[in-house]
Amino acid sequence: MKRMKKILALLLASVMVLGLAACGGDNTPAEDTDAGTKEPATTTETSANDIPDSMTSEDGKYELAFVTDVGQLKDKSFNEGTWNGVKLYASKNDMSYKYYQPANGDQATDDDRYEAMKAAVDGGATVVVCAGFLQEAALKQAAIDYPDTKFIFVDGYPINGDDNQPLANVAGIAFKEEQSGYFAGYAAVMEGYTKLGFSGGGGGTNPACCRYGYGFVQGANAAAAEKDVQVEMNYSWEYGSSFSASPELQTMANGWYQSGTEVIFACGGSMFQSITAAASANDGAVIGVDVDQSTQSDTVVTSAMKELSDAVEWSLAKVYDDTFSEIGGVATSLGVEEDAVGLPTDSWSLTNYTVEQYEEMYQKVKDGTLAVDADYNNLEQEYSNLTLKIS
Structure with a gap:
């Protein structure tokens, strides 16, 4: 896709x-009184x-x-x-x-x-x-x-x-945010990142953010197992209860990047602004959430989306x-x-993980070959190739 x-x-x-006529008039082509000379009628999708x-x-x-x-x-x-x-x-x-x-x-x-x-x-x-x-x-x-x-x-x-x-x-x-989170975690590790971060909104009580985060962990672990590497992930709900940007959140993200974290999944509305500010200051990468956030910061490598x-x-x-x-x-x-979750392949800046690989993974989830666990109460478990550091 x-x-x-x-x-x-x-x-x-x-x-x-x-x-049909709500966005600026009738879209029915005008009667052709000069056959062969008129350009075909066109419509423009409203943004x-x-x-x-x-x-x-x-x-x-x-x-x-x-x-x-x-x-x-x-x-x-x-x-x-x-x-x-x-x-x-x-x-x-x-x-x-x-x-x-x-x-x-x-x-x-x-x-x-x-x-x-x-x-x-x-x-x-x-x-x-x-x-x-x-x-x-x-x-x-x-x-x-x-x-x-x-x-x-x-x-x-x-x-x-x-x-x-x-x-x-x-x-x-x-x-099913866990599916979108899974795709993002898998893509990040396949891209070559081995030190990841997840900063979530809602203080750990928001089901959507919890599903995103748990899926992200599962996808990262699956890719690490496939590549036979070990990955680490900082995982935190601190400073995200209001989903807002804050100096405290930026300071935390800044510390993660300085300690070796390469990419952070910014999972919570305006929290994105604090994470991208820290990423810009430390040559780090960011994964956006809910919508394609690539136009908001050049630190964004992809986004875990829902339509x-x-x-x-x-x-x-x-x-x-x-x-x-x-x-x-x-x-x-x-x-x-329903094609309602996924990654924006036309705008991501991933270079090692291909669209074809993503489409193959997407189809596996779609046909049931690959199941992503939605029960985020299972987050704190042992993972084969991932060390989770929860704060």
Whole structure:
């Protein structure tokens, strides 16, 4: 794959009839009155970056809403990737949209998150997209209070109501990050790195980051075994609880690089900024997370990705084609089977590990020949070719 496939592209195409004229006019070729002289009609794919983050609706109502996770909206990672899906679906279907950031930033409470969801519903939202597992408690209350509103819980899972039954108006959309992490760890060691680092967000309580990290360890160990080498990995949740950049995190990463670490998997939103700053100062390498972060720093050799934007578009489409019941109240987990996780082969700077080798590995996971363990409670085990240093 020269580029990761778009998640469930055929399903998305089936609902695009809702907005064929939404992005600047009719795409139907004009009648040919001068056969043989006209150039074929062309269309240009809209980029999320071309869509403004703020818009003003004519009636003051906003149909699609996004409630952010901790960190910045434009974090070049989880929040931004999710928001891009909302904007793209809105743009393609001529819908109004708005984002809401809970009060108190990184110190936001469940009440702060609930108030953001309430503001979205009061503002006219038919669908509210909520990013991050920290939304659970507020989302449960909002879904109970507003049963006619659909909620999409990204990096989430089914939420039970007071009757202990799943709330049918909440769709929990998760990813198999362990697969993407595995690909990144395997690629790093095949590239030639033997001293690795993992710096994770959420303080070790974020399931998505935990899956990324555990997959990264498994992939690195597998590649080391294949090459018959021993590798070391620093593995830490310190300074990542808020997913934010900080001097303390940069100092830790700087110490790792100075002690011999060659590449660090920066797994946590704006934490990326601290890791890349330390890498730049020490001629180190970085692996990005969630989206392709290669454009953000020349220290990035690849990124462990999940197709956040496409998954959000797919989920929103189910609201409007009346198939939301397929994902509401049930667990949805997207992985290689849906081409929803992987590495960006068209932008990575790996030179020893080839795209062909990656594609072969990807196919093994896809056809079940290779299984990646998702139970990160198994992290602290003995590995054949990897020494894990947890802090």
